[in-house]
Amino acid sequence: MSDAPPLFAGINAAVLTPLKDDLSPDHTMLVRHCRWLLDNGCDGLGILGTTGEANSFSMRERIDIIEAVVKADVPTDRLMPGTGCCSLTESVTLTRVALEAGCKGVLMLPPFYYKNVSDDGLFAYFSTVIERVADPKARVYLYHFPQMSAVPFSHDLIERLLRAFPGVVRGVKDSSGDVANMKAMVARFPGFEVYTGSDEFLLPLLRAGGAGGITAASNINCRVGAKVFAGFKSPEADRQQEILTATRRVTTSVPPISGLKEIMARITGIAGWRNIRPPHLRLAREKADELYAKLLTTGVELPKAA
Amino acid sequence: MSDAPPLFAGINAAVLTPLKDDLSPDHTMLVRHCRWLLDNGCDGLGILGTTGEANSFSMRERIDIIEAVVKADVPTDRLMPGTGCCSLTESVTLTRVALEAGCKGVLMLPPFYYKNVSDDGLFAYFSTVIERVADPKARVYLYHFPQMSAVPFSHDLIERLLRAFPGVVRGVKDSSGDVANMKAMVARFPGFEVYTGSDEFLLPLLRAGGAGGITAASNINCRVGAKVFAGFKSPEADRQQEILTATRRVTTSVPPISGLKEIMARITGIAGWRNIRPPHLRLAREKADELYAKLLTTGVELPKAA
Numbered sequence: 001m002s003d004a005p006p007l008f009a010g011i012n013a014a015v016l017t018p019l020k021d022d023l024s025p026d027h028t029m030l031v032r033h034c035r036w037l038l039d040n041g042c043d044g045l046g047i048l049g050t051t052g053e054a055n056s057f058s059m060r061e062r063i064d065i066i067e068a069v070v071k072a073d074v075p076t077d078r079l080m081p082g083t084g085c086c087s088l089t090e091s092v093t094l095t096r097v098a099l100e101a102g103c104k105g106v107l108m109l110p111p112f113y114y115k116n117v118s119d120d121g122l123f124a125y126f127s128t129v130i131e132r133v134a135d136p137k138a139r140v141y142l143y144h145f146p147q148m149s150a151v152p153f154s155h156d157l158i159e160r161l162l163r164a165f166p167g168v169v170r171g172v173k174d175s176s177g178d179v180a181n182m183k184a185m186v187a188r189f190p191g192f193e194v195y196t197g198s199d200e201f202l203l204p205l206l207r208a209g210g211a212g213g214i215t216a217a218s219n220i221n222c223r224v225g226a227k228v229f230a231g232f233k234s235p236e237a238d239r240q241q242e243i244l245t246a247t248r249r250v251t252t253s254v255p256p257i258s259g260l261k262e263i264m265a266r267i268t269g270i271a272g273w274r275n276i277r278p279p280h281l282r283l284a285r286e287k288a289d290e291l292y293a294k295l296l297t298t299g300v301e302l303p304k305a306a
Numbered sequence: 307m308s309d310a311p312p313l314f315a316g317i318n319a320a321v322l323t324p325l326k327d328d329l330s331p332d333h334t335m336l337v338r339h340c341r342w343l344l345d346n347g348c349d350g351l352g353i354l355g356t357t358g359e360a361n362s363f364s365m366r367e368r369i370d371i372i373e374a375v376v377k378a379d380v381p382t383d384r385l386m387p388g389t390g391c392c393s394l395t396e397s398v399t400l401t402r403v404a405l406e407a408g409c410k411g412v413l414m415l416p417p418f419y420y421k422n423v424s425d426d427g428l429f430a431y432f433s434t435v436i437e438r439v440a441d442p443k444a445r446v447y448l449y450h451f452p453q454m455s456a457v458p459f460s461h462d463l464i465e466r467l468l469r470a471f472p473g474v475v476r477g478v479k480d481s482s483g484d485v486a487n488m489k490a491m492v493a494r495f496p497g498f499e500v501y502t503g504s505d506e507f508l509l510p511l512l513r514a515g516g517a518g519g520i521t522a523a524s525n526i527n528c529r530v531g532a533k534v535f536a537g538f539k540s541p542e543a544d545r546q547q548e549i550l551t552a553t554r555r556v557t558t559s560v561p562p563i564s565g566l567k568e569i570m571a572r573i574t575g576i577a578g579w580r581n582i583r584p585p586h587l588r589l590a591r592e593k594a595d596e597l598y599a600k601l602l603t604t605g606v607e608l609p610k611a612a
Contacts, residue, residue: 023434050419055392055393055417056392056417057395058395058396058399088583089363089364090365111585115454118587121585121587122585124584124585128329148420149419150421278394278433279430279431280427281426281427
């Protein structure tokens, strides 16, 4: 545990990964999107997370994405790439790449293929990864997303990791949608940075002492999120939170990555934004029209096309 | 669909991967284990499956494993490596490696990170993989293991794949433990090769027209499995099936990969067999003693040390 301020305090986007027509990552569009997010209220960038389709890419493609973003001078102190893989050796490799590139933090999924593994097993896994990475600058955020990973982080496991790796294990992204779990971690682990993975809990979490959010909908609603964060002690924040919650509900009324890519295509006028790797699919035209119409009724202030 | 006989008819081991003390794959021990399994009743070898800890290895490590086994002259017409990854591009790469090495079939998990994906999305995924592999010699087996992958194969999805890729999509490994599901696939898809992933259903599946088994416990009980398969129409097969079922129950009374590696260490006298990648852990001594004692009560004929 640490008394340092949260390294990613505020609004972090779980950054979408634009793809070319052959479904390879489009680095140019990604860099432009990263800059656009920082210009529109994002404090940090969670590239290569679930929303970024990280698990649909090869190790080589992920390494190239991190290196392309850093080479284009996207500020490395804003970058928290996802580096947790199923494979022990790949988690080590990708974490090292991220740290060597200067990324301030990394977000780590548990090894998500194996189900019903013990806390002892998960502790051994993360210990081995951190020891093999062997970099005192490592700042590790745990990615708690039981609905997707099917491998939750228990509070006892977090406590063991915090004791074993103080200053290295820094926080959690909690995408469980269980705000009680988020608040319980804030209360139990002083200095531990708790980020919500769901926009609707941003304000209650901030008021309970949480660090902020790392969310999918931040790709399109970050201007609203920034207002909630900037004034979270004021009543105006409640009004902005309502808009944030409404946009989150709209974007999760369809498969979220497909929906967010559709919205980006409409904001930017770039049809290629709809490219997505299967098993995800682009939205059918009718669904897409309906989604965008619903989004506009929320009163969300969308970022302007770059 | 195809009228050809099953390519992997009989007993296939979901082959354990021996590791060195630094947790890297031990190719020499693996090759020896593969030969030993073929000498002890196995008809085929499902390397790089769940039991083989495939998802704990990097792409490079998996490629090296396939190439090492083939280079050591383990017969390629007995090999069905697991090549299904979360990542579209990695599934293509690994499948190509397996086919270029001459492996007769490949076992493909669905992209298992993403949950609640549609059959349309899974169809798009497998179609894209098979089209990109672009090898008419490809023989693809679907790996249905909802308890672990959390992404099941519906029969409608299988039907669409069989229509789209006749002769290429050849069969399924069903590790659901639901024998009714296995029998329903045999009945619905003539010529489709159905393999049980659980030893206890070997005999009922064979009698219903299934092709055989691809199982974890075959690493240690393949001599018994071979007797069931050889005489599955005879009453003696029922007696052998009881032993097979008993050994399966014993090996799944503990975390199965840990248990099977422990048993291999005892059969061979090689302590390194216990090496295992976290989140899996080796068994504590007391549990290990208990496991081995229980195994001996089943009457299983264990293979002799090589």
